[in-house]
Amino acid sequence: MASVLSRRLGKRSLLGTRVSAPSTLAEGMLVATQIPGLQTDLGQASAHTALREDGSCVPSVEESSQGPRFPSPGCQQLCAGQQVLVTYNGQECAGLVEQHNPLSEKVKVLLPEQGLQACWRVQDVRPAALQPPALPAAGGPGPAEALQRSVSSNIDVPKRKADAAVEMDEMVAAMVLTSLSCSPVVQSPPAGESASRVACDPWKESGDVSDSGSSTTSGHWSGGSDISTPSPPHPAGSPKYSIEALSSPQVDDGFETDSDPFLLDEPAPRKRKNSVKVMYKCLWPSCGKVLRSIVGIKRHVKTQHLGDSADSDQRKREEDFYYTEVQVKEEPAPEAAAAASPTSASAPIIIQQALAKPEALLVEQPALEPALASSALSQSAPSSFWHIQADHAYQVSWWHLPGTGHLPKSCRRPGRCPVCSSSPHRDVSSPAPWLGEGLLRVSAPPAITRFRGEAKKCRKVYGIEHRDQWCTACRWKKACQRFLD
DNA sequence: ACTGCCGGGAT
Protein backbone atom coordinates (compact mmCIF):
# COMPACT_ATOMS: atom_id res chain seq x y z
CA MET A 1 0.00 0.00 0.00
CA ALA A 2 2.80 2.27 0.78
CA SER A 3 4.15 1.77 -2.64
CA VAL A 4 0.82 2.65 -4.09
CA LEU A 5 0.68 5.79 -2.11
CA SER A 6 4.13 6.78 -2.93
CA ARG A 7 3.41 6.27 -6.55
CA ARG A 8 0.33 8.33 -6.31
CA LEU A 9 1.79 11.42 -4.96
CA GLY A 10 4.99 11.52 -6.78
CA LYS A 11 3.84 11.89 -10.30
CA ARG A 12 1.27 14.45 -10.59
CA SER A 13 1.02 15.86 -13.95
CA LEU A 14 -0.19 19.35 -14.31
CA LEU A 15 -1.42 18.75 -17.78
CA GLY A 16 -5.04 19.51 -17.89
CA THR A 17 -5.09 20.76 -14.39
CA ARG A 18 -7.67 23.39 -13.97
CA VAL A 19 -6.43 26.42 -12.24
CA SER A 20 -8.95 28.62 -10.73
CA ALA A 21 -8.53 32.31 -10.85
CA PRO A 22 -10.52 35.41 -11.44
CA SER A 23 -11.91 35.76 -14.85
CA THR A 24 -11.32 39.42 -14.98
CA LEU A 25 -8.41 40.06 -17.15
CA ALA A 26 -6.51 42.77 -15.58
CA GLU A 27 -2.90 43.48 -15.55
CA GLY A 28 -1.03 42.57 -12.53
CA MET A 29 -3.51 40.08 -11.31
CA LEU A 30 -3.95 36.45 -11.69
CA VAL A 31 -5.92 34.95 -14.45
CA ALA A 32 -7.87 31.81 -14.92
CA THR A 33 -6.33 29.54 -17.36
CA GLN A 34 -5.94 25.93 -18.03
CA ILE A 35 -2.65 24.26 -18.13
CA PRO A 36 -2.69 23.02 -21.61
CA GLY A 37 -2.05 19.69 -23.01
CA LEU A 38 -1.07 20.95 -26.32
CA GLN A 39 -3.76 23.12 -27.64
CA THR A 40 -5.22 24.94 -24.77
CA ASP A 41 -5.27 28.56 -25.36
CA LEU A 42 -2.81 30.47 -23.38
CA GLY A 43 -3.67 33.68 -24.96
CA GLN A 44 -3.97 35.28 -21.64
CA ALA A 45 -0.31 34.85 -21.43
CA SER A 46 0.27 38.49 -21.15
CA ALA A 47 -1.53 38.39 -17.91
CA HIS A 48 0.47 35.55 -16.57
CA THR A 49 2.38 36.78 -13.72
CA ALA A 50 5.01 34.89 -12.01
CA LEU A 51 5.51 35.59 -8.43
CA ARG A 52 8.84 36.25 -7.07
CA GLU A 53 9.81 35.30 -3.68
CA ASP A 54 9.70 38.82 -2.51
CA GLY A 55 6.05 38.88 -3.28
CA SER A 56 6.16 41.06 -6.29
CA CYS A 57 4.74 39.84 -9.46
CA VAL A 58 6.68 39.49 -12.59
CA PRO A 59 5.01 38.87 -15.85
CA SER A 60 6.59 35.85 -17.31
CA VAL A 61 9.21 36.81 -19.70
CA GLU A 62 8.56 34.57 -22.56
CA GLU A 63 5.12 35.95 -22.77
CA SER A 64 6.06 39.50 -22.44
CA SER A 65 7.40 39.39 -25.91
CA GLN A 66 4.14 38.23 -27.22
CA GLY A 67 2.38 41.38 -27.75
CA PRO A 68 1.71 44.07 -25.28
CA ARG A 69 -1.73 44.63 -24.14
CA PHE A 70 -1.46 48.33 -24.44
CA PRO A 71 0.16 50.02 -27.29
CA SER A 72 3.29 50.73 -25.52
CA PRO A 73 3.18 54.15 -24.14
CA GLY A 74 5.45 52.90 -21.47
CA CYS A 75 8.41 52.30 -23.64
CA GLN A 76 9.89 55.45 -22.49
CA GLN A 77 12.19 55.57 -19.57
CA LEU A 78 10.35 55.97 -16.33
CA CYS A 79 11.89 57.81 -13.53
CA ALA A 80 11.89 56.67 -10.00
CA GLY A 81 9.20 58.38 -8.08
CA GLN A 82 7.24 59.15 -11.15
CA GLN A 83 3.53 58.81 -10.80
CA VAL A 84 2.05 56.21 -13.02
CA LEU A 85 -1.15 54.38 -13.52
CA VAL A 86 -1.34 50.68 -13.62
CA THR A 87 -4.17 48.31 -13.85
CA TYR A 88 -4.25 46.29 -10.76
CA ASN A 89 -6.98 43.96 -9.81
CA GLY A 90 -9.14 45.32 -12.53
CA GLN A 91 -8.79 48.81 -11.32
CA GLU A 92 -6.76 51.69 -12.33
CA CYS A 93 -4.38 52.38 -9.59
CA ALA A 94 -2.00 55.15 -9.08
CA GLY A 95 1.44 54.20 -8.19
CA LEU A 96 4.92 55.40 -7.95
CA VAL A 97 7.67 54.15 -10.08
CA GLU A 98 10.24 52.68 -7.88
CA GLN A 99 12.56 51.28 -10.38
CA HIS A 100 12.59 50.90 -14.07
CA ASN A 101 14.71 48.29 -15.63
CA PRO A 102 14.95 49.15 -19.29
CA LEU A 103 16.66 45.91 -20.06
CA SER A 104 13.91 43.76 -18.84
CA GLU A 105 11.30 46.38 -19.63
CA LYS A 106 9.92 46.03 -16.23
CA VAL A 107 8.86 48.64 -13.87
CA LYS A 108 8.63 48.13 -10.23
CA VAL A 109 5.71 50.10 -9.07
CA LEU A 110 4.73 50.89 -5.56
CA LEU A 111 1.04 50.98 -4.99
CA PRO A 112 0.50 52.98 -1.85
CA GLU A 113 -3.20 52.37 -1.82
CA GLN A 114 -2.80 48.65 -2.01
CA GLY A 115 0.22 48.70 0.12
CA LEU A 116 2.13 46.50 -2.17
CA GLN A 117 4.80 46.61 -4.68
CA ALA A 118 4.77 44.80 -7.92
CA CYS A 119 6.38 44.68 -11.26
CA TRP A 120 4.65 45.65 -14.38
CA ARG A 121 5.83 45.60 -17.86
CA VAL A 122 6.70 48.89 -19.24
CA GLN A 123 3.92 48.77 -21.75
CA ASP A 124 1.44 48.35 -19.04
CA VAL A 125 2.47 51.29 -17.06
CA ARG A 126 1.09 54.63 -18.04
CA PRO A 127 2.29 57.87 -16.82
CA ALA A 128 -0.31 59.33 -14.61
CA ALA A 129 -0.59 62.44 -16.70
CA LEU A 130 -1.63 60.54 -19.77
CA GLN A 131 -5.16 59.64 -20.43
CA PRO A 132 -5.41 56.02 -19.62
CA PRO A 133 -6.51 53.82 -22.41
CA ALA A 134 -9.77 52.03 -22.29
CA LEU A 135 -9.75 49.79 -19.37
CA PRO A 136 -10.11 46.21 -20.30
CA ALA A 137 -11.31 45.27 -16.92
CA ALA A 138 -14.05 47.82 -16.86
CA GLY A 139 -16.36 46.01 -19.18
CA GLY A 140 -14.36 43.19 -20.52
CA PRO A 141 -11.78 43.36 -23.20
CA GLY A 142 -12.29 45.48 -26.16
CA PRO A 143 -12.58 43.90 -29.56
CA ALA A 144 -9.05 44.47 -30.58
CA GLU A 145 -7.83 43.23 -27.33
CA ALA A 146 -10.01 40.21 -27.41
CA LEU A 147 -8.56 39.44 -30.74
CA GLN A 148 -5.16 39.74 -29.36
CA ARG A 149 -5.86 37.49 -26.49
CA SER A 150 -7.20 34.84 -28.71
CA VAL A 151 -3.78 34.39 -30.14
CA SER A 152 -2.51 31.27 -28.67
CA SER A 153 0.70 31.26 -26.83
CA ASN A 154 0.71 27.57 -26.67
CA ILE A 155 3.81 26.24 -25.17
CA ASP A 156 4.87 24.56 -28.31
CA VAL A 157 4.66 27.67 -30.35
CA PRO A 158 8.16 28.78 -31.07
CA LYS A 159 8.82 32.10 -29.56
CA ARG A 160 9.86 34.93 -31.70
CA LYS A 161 12.60 36.34 -29.71
CA ALA A 162 15.26 38.70 -30.54
CA ASP A 163 18.66 38.05 -29.14
CA ALA A 164 18.08 40.78 -26.69
CA ALA A 165 15.03 38.98 -25.50
CA VAL A 166 16.99 35.85 -24.94
CA GLU A 167 19.52 37.72 -22.98
CA MET A 168 16.74 39.20 -21.03
CA ASP A 169 15.47 35.81 -20.20
CA GLU A 170 18.78 34.75 -18.95
CA MET A 171 19.09 37.83 -16.89
CA VAL A 172 15.72 37.41 -15.39
CA ALA A 173 16.38 33.80 -14.72
CA ALA A 174 19.60 34.69 -13.05
CA MET A 175 17.91 37.32 -10.97
CA VAL A 176 15.26 34.93 -10.04
CA LEU A 177 17.64 32.22 -9.06
CA THR A 178 19.63 34.63 -7.08
CA SER A 179 16.66 35.88 -5.22
CA LEU A 180 15.43 32.40 -4.68
CA SER A 181 18.60 31.36 -3.07
CA CYS A 182 17.65 33.54 -0.20
CA SER A 183 15.06 32.11 2.07
CA PRO A 184 11.68 33.70 1.69
CA VAL A 185 11.34 33.59 5.39
CA VAL A 186 14.44 35.58 5.80
CA GLN A 187 13.22 38.14 3.42
CA SER A 188 10.33 38.93 5.57
CA PRO A 189 8.25 41.65 4.06
CA PRO A 190 7.29 44.82 5.75
CA ALA A 191 4.37 44.46 8.01
CA GLY A 192 2.01 46.31 5.78
CA GLU A 193 2.64 43.96 2.95
CA SER A 194 2.69 40.76 4.83
CA ALA A 195 -0.74 39.67 3.81
CA SER A 196 -0.14 40.04 0.16
CA ARG A 197 3.25 38.53 0.45
CA VAL A 198 1.91 35.46 2.00
CA ALA A 199 -0.52 35.03 -0.78
CA CYS A 200 2.18 35.52 -3.30
CA ASP A 201 4.59 33.16 -1.77
CA PRO A 202 3.78 29.59 -2.36
CA TRP A 203 7.19 28.48 -1.30
CA LYS A 204 6.59 29.67 2.11
CA GLU A 205 3.92 27.14 2.40
CA SER A 206 5.69 24.28 0.84
CA GLY A 207 8.88 24.88 2.63
CA ASP A 208 11.43 22.19 2.53
CA VAL A 209 9.14 19.91 0.98
CA SER A 210 8.00 20.48 -2.43
CA ASP A 211 10.91 18.97 -4.17
CA SER A 212 9.18 15.92 -5.38
CA GLY A 213 6.11 17.55 -6.65
CA SER A 214 7.76 20.49 -8.13
CA SER A 215 10.47 18.57 -9.77
CA THR A 216 7.94 16.52 -11.54
CA THR A 217 6.02 19.57 -12.40
CA SER A 218 8.87 21.47 -13.73
CA GLY A 219 9.88 18.45 -15.63
CA HIS A 220 6.68 18.56 -17.48
CA TRP A 221 6.96 22.15 -18.21
CA SER A 222 10.53 22.43 -19.02
CA GLY A 223 9.88 20.38 -22.05
CA GLY A 224 7.75 23.02 -23.57
CA SER A 225 9.34 26.03 -22.14
CA ASP A 226 12.04 28.08 -23.56
CA ILE A 227 13.64 28.38 -20.23
CA SER A 228 15.86 25.42 -20.04
CA THR A 229 16.57 25.36 -16.39
CA PRO A 230 14.81 22.35 -15.00
CA SER A 231 15.86 22.91 -11.47
CA PRO A 232 12.98 22.04 -9.21
CA PRO A 233 12.30 25.05 -7.10
CA HIS A 234 11.95 27.31 -9.99
CA PRO A 235 10.61 30.70 -9.20
CA ALA A 236 9.48 33.51 -11.37
CA GLY A 237 9.46 32.76 -14.99
CA SER A 238 8.94 29.14 -14.27
CA PRO A 239 5.59 28.01 -15.46
CA LYS A 240 5.13 25.95 -12.38
CA TYR A 241 5.60 28.93 -10.27
CA SER A 242 3.18 30.78 -12.36
CA ILE A 243 0.66 28.08 -12.01
CA GLU A 244 0.80 28.11 -8.31
CA ALA A 245 0.64 31.80 -8.34
CA LEU A 246 -2.33 31.71 -10.59
CA SER A 247 -4.24 29.60 -8.24
CA SER A 248 -5.20 32.36 -5.96
CA PRO A 249 -8.90 32.09 -5.59
CA GLN A 250 -9.41 35.58 -4.41
CA VAL A 251 -11.13 37.43 -7.13
CA ASP A 252 -11.91 40.55 -5.29
CA ASP A 253 -8.96 40.97 -3.16
CA GLY A 254 -6.30 40.28 -5.62
CA PHE A 255 -3.14 40.02 -3.68
CA GLU A 256 -4.64 41.24 -0.55
CA THR A 257 -5.54 37.93 0.79
CA ASP A 258 -4.16 35.84 3.47
CA SER A 259 -5.63 32.71 2.15
CA ASP A 260 -3.46 29.83 1.44
CA PRO A 261 -2.86 29.64 -2.25
CA PHE A 262 -3.25 25.90 -2.09
CA LEU A 263 -6.57 25.77 -0.39
CA LEU A 264 -8.60 25.90 -3.49
CA ASP A 265 -11.58 24.28 -4.87
CA GLU A 266 -9.18 22.69 -7.21
CA PRO A 267 -8.62 19.20 -5.92
CA ALA A 268 -5.00 19.70 -5.19
CA PRO A 269 -3.97 16.81 -2.99
CA ARG A 270 -1.26 18.89 -1.58
CA LYS A 271 -3.00 20.58 1.20
CA ARG A 272 -6.34 18.96 1.26
CA LYS A 273 -7.85 18.96 4.61
CA ASN A 274 -8.17 15.70 6.42
CA SER A 275 -6.33 13.98 3.68
CA VAL A 276 -3.81 11.32 4.30
CA LYS A 277 -0.57 12.06 2.65
CA VAL A 278 2.69 10.32 2.50
CA MET A 279 5.62 11.78 4.23
CA TYR A 280 9.07 10.50 4.70
CA LYS A 281 10.59 9.84 8.02
CA CYS A 282 14.23 9.57 8.68
CA LEU A 283 15.10 6.24 10.16
CA TRP A 284 18.43 7.22 11.46
CA PRO A 285 18.64 6.31 15.11
CA SER A 286 17.29 9.07 17.26
CA CYS A 287 16.56 11.32 14.36
CA GLY A 288 13.07 10.78 13.14
CA LYS A 289 12.90 13.86 11.02
CA VAL A 290 9.86 13.93 8.83
CA LEU A 291 9.89 15.55 5.47
CA ARG A 292 7.33 15.77 2.82
CA SER A 293 9.42 15.00 -0.16
CA ILE A 294 11.49 12.07 -1.04
CA VAL A 295 14.13 14.37 -2.34
CA GLY A 296 14.17 16.23 0.87
CA ILE A 297 14.54 13.19 2.99
CA LYS A 298 17.26 11.86 0.82
CA ARG A 299 19.07 15.09 1.05
CA HIS A 300 18.60 15.09 4.77
CA VAL A 301 19.97 11.63 5.14
CA LYS A 302 22.83 12.33 2.90
CA THR A 303 23.84 15.55 4.44
CA GLN A 304 23.00 14.92 8.04
CA HIS A 305 23.89 11.31 8.46
CA LEU A 306 25.81 9.91 5.60
CA GLY A 307 27.96 12.86 5.15
CA ASP A 308 28.01 14.75 1.95
CA SER A 309 30.87 12.84 0.53
CA ALA A 310 29.77 12.12 -2.95
CA ASP A 311 32.26 9.35 -3.04
CA SER A 312 30.27 6.55 -4.46
CA ASP A 313 27.02 5.39 -5.82
CA GLN A 314 26.67 3.25 -2.81
CA ARG A 315 26.56 6.27 -0.60
CA LYS A 316 23.92 7.81 -2.71
CA ARG A 317 21.72 4.82 -2.74
CA GLU A 318 22.14 4.19 0.89
CA GLU A 319 19.89 7.09 1.47
CA ASP A 320 17.05 4.93 0.41
CA PHE A 321 17.42 2.77 3.44
CA TYR A 322 17.31 5.49 5.97
CA TYR A 323 13.87 6.74 5.45
CA THR A 324 10.46 5.26 5.42
CA GLU A 325 7.14 6.43 4.29
CA VAL A 326 4.64 7.47 6.83
CA GLN A 327 1.07 8.18 6.10
CA VAL A 328 0.12 11.39 7.63
CA LYS A 329 -3.32 12.63 8.20
CA GLU A 330 -3.27 16.34 7.92
CA GLU A 331 -5.46 18.02 10.43
CA PRO A 332 -7.31 21.07 9.31
CA ALA A 333 -4.80 23.12 11.11
CA PRO A 334 -5.41 26.77 11.66
CA GLU A 335 -4.30 28.68 8.68
CA ALA A 336 -2.30 31.05 10.71
CA ALA A 337 -0.39 28.29 12.31
CA ALA A 338 0.18 26.67 9.00
CA ALA A 339 1.36 29.88 7.53
CA ALA A 340 3.54 30.62 10.45
CA SER A 341 5.26 27.30 10.36
CA PRO A 342 6.41 26.53 6.92
CA THR A 343 8.43 23.58 7.96
CA SER A 344 6.66 20.37 7.40
CA ALA A 345 8.14 18.74 10.39
CA SER A 346 5.93 20.73 12.63
CA ALA A 347 2.78 19.61 11.00
CA PRO A 348 0.35 17.69 13.13
CA ILE A 349 1.13 14.21 12.13
CA ILE A 350 2.28 10.68 12.65
CA ILE A 351 -0.44 8.31 11.95
CA GLN A 352 0.48 5.12 10.36
CA GLN A 353 3.79 4.12 9.15
CA ALA A 354 4.43 2.08 6.14
CA LEU A 355 7.43 0.22 5.03
CA ALA A 356 9.04 2.30 2.43
CA LYS A 357 10.94 0.02 0.19
CA PRO A 358 11.34 -3.46 1.41
CA GLU A 359 12.34 -4.48 -2.03
CA ALA A 360 15.00 -1.90 -2.27
CA LEU A 361 17.56 -3.72 -0.30
CA LEU A 362 16.82 -7.06 -1.77
CA VAL A 363 17.10 -5.72 -5.21
CA GLU A 364 19.71 -3.13 -4.89
CA GLN A 365 21.99 -4.42 -2.30
CA PRO A 366 23.48 -7.29 -4.25
CA ALA A 367 23.97 -5.02 -7.17
CA LEU A 368 25.43 -2.38 -4.99
CA GLU A 369 28.00 -4.41 -3.33
CA PRO A 370 28.86 -7.33 -5.48
CA ALA A 371 32.21 -7.71 -3.89
CA LEU A 372 30.84 -7.54 -0.44
CA ALA A 373 28.03 -9.85 -1.24
CA SER A 374 30.23 -12.36 -2.90
CA SER A 375 32.68 -12.36 -0.06
CA ALA A 376 29.93 -12.86 2.35
CA LEU A 377 28.38 -15.51 0.23
CA SER A 378 31.61 -17.28 -0.13
CA GLN A 379 30.97 -18.59 3.28
CA SER A 380 29.08 -21.76 3.69
CA ALA A 381 25.72 -20.20 4.01
CA PRO A 382 23.49 -20.43 0.99
CA SER A 383 22.62 -17.30 -0.81
CA SER A 384 19.08 -17.46 0.34
CA PHE A 385 20.29 -17.06 3.83
CA TRP A 386 21.90 -13.82 3.05
CA HIS A 387 18.82 -12.55 1.47
CA ILE A 388 16.88 -13.42 4.53
CA GLN A 389 19.39 -11.67 6.64
CA ALA A 390 19.30 -8.67 4.45
CA ASP A 391 15.61 -8.55 4.71
CA HIS A 392 15.64 -8.69 8.44
CA ALA A 393 18.45 -6.32 8.61
CA TYR A 394 16.36 -3.86 6.79
CA GLN A 395 13.32 -4.47 8.86
CA VAL A 396 15.11 -4.04 12.08
CA SER A 397 15.80 -0.57 10.97
CA TRP A 398 12.23 0.39 11.45
CA TRP A 399 10.74 -1.83 14.01
CA HIS A 400 13.28 -0.74 16.49
CA LEU A 401 12.21 2.77 15.95
CA PRO A 402 10.69 4.24 19.02
CA GLY A 403 6.99 4.22 18.75
CA THR A 404 6.60 1.95 15.85
CA GLY A 405 6.36 -1.16 17.90
CA HIS A 406 6.26 -3.40 14.93
CA LEU A 407 7.48 -6.88 15.19
CA PRO A 408 7.82 -9.40 12.50
CA LYS A 409 5.40 -12.18 12.70
CA SER A 410 8.16 -14.62 13.24
CA CYS A 411 8.61 -13.00 16.60
CA ARG A 412 5.37 -14.45 17.68
CA ARG A 413 7.25 -17.54 18.49
CA PRO A 414 9.32 -16.90 21.52
CA GLY A 415 12.88 -17.89 21.26
CA ARG A 416 12.56 -18.69 17.64
CA CYS A 417 12.62 -15.40 15.99
CA PRO A 418 15.88 -15.02 14.16
CA VAL A 419 15.81 -11.32 14.69
CA CYS A 420 15.02 -11.45 18.35
CA SER A 421 17.60 -14.02 19.04
CA SER A 422 20.17 -12.21 17.05
CA SER A 423 19.40 -8.72 18.09
CA PRO A 424 21.72 -8.74 21.10
CA HIS A 425 24.56 -9.02 18.68
CA ARG A 426 23.33 -6.13 16.68
CA ASP A 427 24.33 -2.69 17.58
CA VAL A 428 21.29 -0.82 16.55
CA SER A 429 22.40 2.43 17.95
CA SER A 430 25.43 2.62 15.83
CA PRO A 431 25.06 4.23 12.46
CA ALA A 432 24.17 1.97 9.64
CA PRO A 433 24.29 -1.25 11.52
CA TRP A 434 22.38 -3.03 8.86
CA LEU A 435 24.25 -1.85 5.86
CA GLY A 436 27.50 -2.75 4.39
CA GLU A 437 29.52 -4.08 7.23
CA GLY A 438 26.26 -4.65 9.00
CA LEU A 439 25.69 -7.48 6.66
CA LEU A 440 28.93 -8.96 7.75
CA ARG A 441 28.17 -8.38 11.32
CA VAL A 442 25.24 -10.71 11.22
CA SER A 443 27.47 -13.33 9.80
CA ALA A 444 27.00 -15.46 12.86
CA PRO A 445 23.33 -16.03 12.52
CA PRO A 446 21.40 -17.92 15.09
CA ALA A 447 20.82 -21.50 14.28
CA ILE A 448 17.20 -20.98 13.64
CA THR A 449 17.86 -18.93 10.58
CA ARG A 450 18.91 -22.09 8.85
CA PHE A 451 15.63 -23.68 9.40
CA ARG A 452 14.95 -23.51 5.74
CA GLY A 453 16.82 -25.11 3.01
CA GLU A 454 19.48 -27.00 4.75
CA ALA A 455 17.43 -28.17 7.64
CA LYS A 456 17.31 -31.89 7.89
CA LYS A 457 14.03 -32.94 9.17
CA CYS A 458 12.54 -36.35 9.26
CA ARG A 459 10.31 -35.62 6.38
CA LYS A 460 13.21 -34.57 4.30
CA VAL A 461 15.50 -37.36 5.35
CA TYR A 462 13.14 -40.23 5.14
CA GLY A 463 10.63 -38.87 2.79
CA ILE A 464 6.92 -38.98 3.03
CA GLU A 465 6.90 -42.66 2.07
CA HIS A 466 8.89 -43.65 5.15
CA ARG A 467 6.82 -41.72 7.52
CA ASP A 468 7.06 -44.51 10.05
CA GLN A 469 10.71 -43.70 10.47
CA TRP A 470 10.05 -40.15 11.37
CA CYS A 471 10.36 -39.00 14.88
CA THR A 472 7.09 -38.78 16.66
CA ALA A 473 7.17 -35.05 16.67
CA CYS A 474 7.47 -34.97 12.95
CA ARG A 475 4.76 -37.49 12.62
CA TRP A 476 2.59 -35.33 14.76
CA LYS A 477 3.55 -32.29 12.87
CA LYS A 478 5.34 -30.97 15.80
CA ALA A 479 8.77 -29.54 15.99
CA CYS A 480 11.19 -32.19 14.97
CA GLN A 481 12.96 -33.78 17.87
CA ARG A 482 15.39 -35.82 15.94
CA PHE A 483 17.24 -33.22 14.01
CA LEU A 484 17.46 -30.47 16.44
CA ASP A 485 19.61 -27.88 14.94
C1' DA B 1 3.34 -25.90 -3.88
C1' DC B 2 6.06 -27.27 -0.24
C1' DT B 3 7.74 -27.29 4.47
C1' DG B 4 7.87 -26.60 9.52
C1' DC B 5 5.20 -26.59 13.28
C1' DC B 6 1.67 -24.29 16.56
C1' DG B 7 -2.68 -24.83 18.44
C1' DG B 8 -6.07 -27.61 19.52
C1' DG B 9 -9.30 -31.51 19.08
C1' DA B 10 -10.00 -36.51 19.55
C1' DT B 11 -9.06 -40.64 21.82
Add this chain to the structure above:
DNA sequence: ATCCCGGCAGT
Protein backbone atom coordinates in the same frame (compact mmCIF):
# COMPACT_ATOMS: atom_id res chain seq x y z
C1' DA C 1 -0.52 -38.90 27.32
C1' DT C 2 -0.76 -39.85 22.77
C1' DC C 3 -2.22 -39.18 18.22
C1' DC C 4 -3.81 -36.44 14.60
C1' DC C 5 -4.67 -32.53 11.72
C1' DG C 6 -6.26 -27.62 10.39
C1' DG C 7 -4.16 -23.81 9.46
C1' DC C 8 -0.56 -20.40 9.35
C1' DA C 9 3.83 -18.56 7.97
C1' DG C 10 7.91 -18.79 5.43
C1' DT C 11 10.18 -20.21 1.31
